[in-house]
Amino acid sequence: MNDLDIKEIRAYLGVTQAELAKRLGVSERTVQNWESGTTIPESKHALLRGLKPQTYFGGNVEQTNVMGNNNIQGGNAGFTAELSKLVELLAAKETSLQNAQAHIDRLLAIIDNLTKQQ
Incomplete structure (x- = not known):
């Protein structure tokens, strides 16, 4: 997760x-x-990944209709749906960043081994 993810999502949702x-x-x-x-901190990554919009930002998920859209009681239906999508996006970005870091670590190990051989 980079520094822009949370800020952009917060701004998009209009939350202070x-x-x-x-x-x-x-x-x-x-x-x-x-x-x-x-x-x-890693403990907060889990908090952010596990964020359930209807719990933290209001609205109750009542049912899912034929199109797969949640019918939410309360004034935050659009907000909650968008937040759900953005939480999923954050989780995907975090996984992508972790994979990139693993590749970087492997490349650094290879460079280190090559340097030691010379």
């Missing part, structure tokens, strides 16, 4: 840092740090 912090159970300063590029 204070509201996001309250909903996630962290301080506003923590959200500010995440958005400015401070490393997000």
Whole structure:
């Protein structure tokens, strides 16, 4: 997860840092740090990946219709649906970044071995 993901999603959803912090159970300063590029602790990665929009931002998922759309009771139906999509996107980006880091680590090991051989 990079520093722009949380900020972009928060801005897209129209949620303030204070509201996001309250909903996630962290301080506003923590959200500010995440958005400015401070490393997000692994324990918080799990929190962000497991974010259930209807729990944190209101609305109750009542049923899924034939088209696969959730019918949500409450004023946050569009917000909740978009948040669900964005949480999935964040999880995919995190996996992609972890894979890229694994490739970088392997390349660094190869470079290190080649350097030692010379």
